[in-house]
Amino acid sequence: MEQKTEWWRGATIYQIYPRSFMDSNGDGIGDIPGITSRLETIADLGVDAIWLSPIFTSPMADMGYDVADYRDIDPTFGTLADFDAMVAKAHSLGLKVLIDQVISHSSNQHPFFIESKSSRDNPKADWYVWADPRPDGSAPNNWQAIFGGIAWEWEPRRKQYYFHNFLKEQPDLNFHNPEVQDYVLDVLRFWLDRGVDGFRLDTVNFYFHDRMLRDDAADFRPEARDAWKPYDMQYHLFSKNQPENLVFLQKMRAVLDEYDDRTLVGEVGESHHATQMMGEYTSENRLHMAYSFEMLKFDFTAEHFRKQIEEFFATAPDGWPCWAFSNHDVVRQVTRWMPHAKDQDSIAKLAGALLLSLQGSICLYQGEEAGQTETELSYDELTDPQGIMFWPEDKGRDGCRTPMVWDGNAPNGGFTSGTPWLPVKEPQLARSMESQRTDNSVRALYQQMLKLRSGEQAMLTGDTQFSELPEPLLAFTRGGEIYCAFNLSDTPQQFAAPECTALVSQDVQQAGSTLKLGPNGFFIGRI
Structure with a gap:
């Protein structure tokens, strides 16, 4: 057996949003063969690993974050054979492979949910969160859904409500049921046996809910009172962040420890005490790393960045963070921080140098190494349910998800020979990967920083x-x-x-x- 290492500690992970990375078959949607064809470019950048957003079978109500089969690849992206070939190619280039696991909820098209909603006494009846209505027929409590509205949906066959933290098409699994826990752990083993090097766990603090279904409290912060999203007006004491979560994370870690050199990084989605929670989640044989939202905001002050680092390590001196400035859910960093910028290249390079200097592991979102900017989309171009629901106060997440621009002179930026699922516009074409071949480019700065980081233990x-x-x-x-x-x-x-x-x-x-x-x-x- 090989000796276990901590390759992930201080590592740089490159996030790929598969729909938008590279299309190999002309259908306008990125796919796994497309990713495989571009792995040399990623390896040449100098990163240690790739992380793929969800690629599993899904009706795509939330672009793959609604999983209908946890053990297969959605035909949009390819096949299991394509996936295996991609992992082999990545490993041959020295790249580790992490994949998303969206296990707090499934799709409402998952066979388990279809069975669960059919009656109160079927084998999967208790695999999701069901509750009786109040005497007046209303929902069991005041919990809100992140994408708008109450977090409960009525099912007439059971004469009960089911709980969904996100869309109604994303029912929450009931982790209080030991069978659900065992199933999830077996899913992890399935992918570990296929050679993946770890998992990015979506909404890792959402797994368990309060058994008593107590109401969440009002959040009396000024910014909560001004929120355009009802979810942000509550302090989520009971709909998530339950103590049982910590016990289950130890069970997940035990599965990873059955294998050599594997890692768990969990997305901690929380607006209160997030840095302290990251510490708690990465101590005592739980997660290897916690992925933070705290640097994905518009804040761009020395005090803000310093606070995140100091708070984390003060709370969890034995824990480990994973920092990012951009991802598939937020406005791209160059666009967010332009009010503080001399020009786009200057702020892009500054952001890259700062991120790659931080203590912790690092996630780079595809396109940031080119200084890519947010795409301005009209309402009729949106696909994201968040943007469609809250427009124009929130334009959604499509603006950071538009396709990678490989060659600004090629149709659709070289992403596809067909019609791209989201448009490729002129400001994005101006920041193509092909344009980043010069010694003073944004990408060259990222390469320089990654070489420095990997070569200096002090930086790792x-x-x-x-x-x-x-x-x-x-x-x-x-x-x-x-x-x-x-x-x-x-x-x-x-x-x-x-x-x-x-x-x-x-x-x-x-x-x-x-x-x-x-x-x-x-x-x-x-x-």
């Missing part, structure tokens, strides 16, 4: 010590060996710094113990 696992500097300056050392300083503004900044040998920088003047960083300038050096 070294502790962080922050410098006391005023906004908009963020500076810290990693492992006492590498000094990192960032100007989070579009105006020059000058300050005292340790004398260092420059390793990677942008718009910097160094004179002894004085650094002058230009707009969005940064400096990374060896002390």
Whole structure:
């Protein structure tokens, strides 16, 4: 048996949104053979692993986050044979493979739910969260659904409501049922036996609900009172975040520990005490890493970034975070942070250098290495149920999910020979992968940072010590060996710094113990 390693600690994981990465058959939707054809490009970037958003059989009510068969590939994306070939190719290139597991809920087209809703006494009757109505016929409690409306849907055959944290097409599994737990653990073994190196667990704090179905409390924060989404007006004390979650995470970890060199990274979706919860979820043989939303927001201050790092490691000195600036659910980082930018390339490079300097593991979202921007879509172009429900206050997630642009001069950016499922527009065509071949490109900066990160143990696992500097300056050392300083503004900044040998920088003047960083300038050096 091979010796177990912690390859994931400090690793950089490249997130692929399969529908939008590369289409191999001209149907306008990205697929697994398309991913396989581009793996060399990903490996050349210098990352350690890829993570695929859901590729399982699904009616696509929520673009694959509604799973109808946990052990097969949706025909849109290919076959199990295609998947096996992709894993083999990735491994041959030195890339680990992580896949999404969406197990807090299934599709309402899953055979288990179809059986469960048919009666109150069938073998799957207790596999989902069912509850009787109140005496007046209304829903069992006040729990809200993330995509709008009450989180309960009436089923006349059972004369009961079922619970759904998301769409009504995504009924929540009942993890209080030991059979459900055993089934989920067997699903993990199925994919581990096929060679995957780990899982990104969607909504990992949503698995268990309060057995007593107690009402969630009102959230009295000012931002909650101004929310356009009723879900954000509640403090979710009972609909998620239950203590039983921690016990089940230990069971999942035990399954991973049956195999060599595998990892669990869990998405902690929470607006209260999220950093502390990340720590709790990565301690005591639970998750290897917790994936954070805290840096996926519009906040762009030194205080904000420093707070996330310090709070996490203060709460869980033995835990491990996984940081990201962008993913398939949020506005792309260049667009979010343009108010602080000199120009698009400057903020794109600054964001890449900062992210790849942080203590923890890292997730890069496809296209960020080209400095890609959010796509502006009209209402009639949307596919995302969130955008369709809350337009125009929330335009949904389609803007960050538009196809990868491989060649700005090719039809549809080289993504497909057909009609793409979401449009490829001119601002995105201007930031193609083909345009990133120059030495001063955004991608070249990412390659430089990834090479530095992988070659310096201090950058992978070294502790962080922050410098006391005023906004908009963020500076810290990693492992006492590498000094990192960032100007989070579009105006020059000058300050005292340790004398260092420059390793990677942008718009910097160094004179002894004085650094002058230009707009969005940064400096990374060896002390």
